[in-house]
């Protein structure tokens with residue numbers, strides 16, 4: 001049994017759904033769990049709805065209409081033999097969302113709660129449309145509400161998995177479903193609290209869902225179908241000599257995603273590594289190609305430097321106002337401020353009198369963090385920066401990367417080098 005994951009880009013239109021159907025049909029006698037994200041840019045569109053709703057802005061219902069229009073267009077492009085049923089189902093989802101927005105509960109329980117109740121519907125819509133269309137077109141399947149099995153805590157927008165519950169429920173549910181059908185279609189990204197409120201696992205979290213289900217079901221493999229040929233050694237947007245990696249060790253995969261490689265969600269690797277389940281990243285455009293295999297390898301192949309570029313970074317230097325050492329107590333204060341403001345630290349370095357951190361320059365979190373730090377410390381910063389992380393670097397790679405650039409900070413460990421430099425737009 002394998003777990004497949006199809007992201008939004010793979011089902012952004014009717015053609016995408018037909019392509020997915022072709023891929024599923026080519027796996028003839030296997031049990032498949034198919035995890036699907038919201039179609040195209042639906043999650044972004046729903047975020048706009050929630051933001052407007054939360055600000056009491058009347059355009060929320062306008063935005064919601066756009067989301068509905070987008071899905072109806074895909075339905076019409078799919079040319080269902082009878083589209084009445086699916087249209088009814090889609091209508092019901094939107095009616096429920098409108099109700100949720102009329103009730104005060106959603107607003108009164110906070111933004112993150114409202115966000116999860118509404119934004120999660122993108123995955124419900126996509127899987128309903130896809131499951132029905134596949135059933136009409138000879139790819140028999142069962143639709144499953146992943147909230148029947150994936151139990152989380154109530155950290156809305158970043159929910160944590162209740163593993164014991166999730167494992168039990170998943171095993172039970174799938175042993176029943178697989179008796180009825182070889183293929184199960186379900187949602188990525190969403191879960192439920194024990195009180196039956198919907199949660200989400202964080203943006204791009206569908207990969208993680210696939211890994212969770214694979215873990216609970218002891219799957220043989222996870223396949224993430226993407227619009228790239230596999231895991232590349234760099235984003236070609238920033239680096240023209242990028243090559244496709246054939247095999248990536250779990251360790252490298254964790255490091256690369258931790259430092260910001262966006263090819264798969266950072267949380268995906270841990271559960272599959274724990275059960276030694278390989279993960280393949282394949283192209284949905286050329287599904288016969290091998291893609292990249294992430295697994296229990298000694299080393300990544302080919303052995304080339306891998307680059308991760310992160311833009312919109314800010315480098316903050318913190319020192320004591322009285323020129324004293326930045327020692328343990330200071331550092332602990334600095335860290336508690338960073339943790340209070342939930343800033344994402346990408347690199348840190350200290351000297352006798354100053355402590356530097358490079359963080360994502362989030363327009364909400366960082367001004368508040370700086371304000372807090374300035375109460376106690378001397379604070380200097382540089383923004384508009386780019387952080388380049390190079391895994392398996394060679395001295396020559398660093399030299400050519402630094403050539404002609406203004407580098408503010410450099411750090412090297414045995415396998416990883418990081419450079420903070422001015423971003424050139």
Ligand code: ASP
Nearest residue numbers: 037043189203204205206
């Ligand atoms: N639809 C969600 C998002 O766009 C989850 C995912 O795509 O993995 O963030």
Ligand code: MG
Nearest residue numbers: 007008037204
């Ligand atoms: Mg997506």
